[in-house]
Amino acid sequence: LILENGTPALPALYGTEPNQSWCYYYEKADLARQFGNWDTVVNLGKDAFETGDHPNDPTEYFPFIEGYAHAGNWARAEELSLQAYRVSKAYMPATLCPLWARIDTETPTSPEKDASVEKMQEKFDCKT
Numbered sequence: 001l002i003l004e005n006g007t008p009a010l011p012a013l014y015g016t017e018p019n020q021s022w023c024y025y026y027e028k029a030d031l032a033r034q035f036g037n038w039d040t041v042v043n044l045g046k047d048a049f050e051t052g053d054h055p056n057d058p059t060e061y062f063p064f065i066e067g068y069a070h071a072g073n074w075a076r077a078e079e080l081s082l083q084a085y086r087v088s089k090a091y092m093p094a095t096l097c098p099l100w101a102r103i104d105t106e107t108p109t110s111p112e113k114d115a116s117v118e119k120m121q122e123k124f125d126c127k128t
Contacts, residue, residue, distance in 0.1 A: 022053035041067025
């Protein structure tokens with residue numbers, strides 16, 4: 001089981017921890033996502049995107065897409081979804097559609113949400 005709290009430390013044999021890069025923020029955000037800590041996901045997203053680094057795989061945007069959606073920042077969730085989609089228009093809809101379906105189910109209804117969900121489902125040609 002993964003614990004939400006704590007400060008793991010590498011044995012001295014490995015030296016000091018390297019600088020925090022995209023991977024660090026992605027993993028921390030994905031853990032926060034698992035616990036529904038959406039404010040933490042958003043804050044980690046801000047830090048991750050400020051590093052100038054980027055995802056190694058377009059699915060690494062997913063915790064941040066979901067975090068921004070839960071925080072009501074629909075424009076940012078859409079923007080990151082479109083960035084992931086541009087990587088591969090052939091295979092990303094198969095993963096983005098279920099993500100947006102989950103977002104639709106797990107976030108409160110609002111006109112902004114409904115418009116955003118509809119826009120993304122149309123863009124990715126999701127069959128509902």
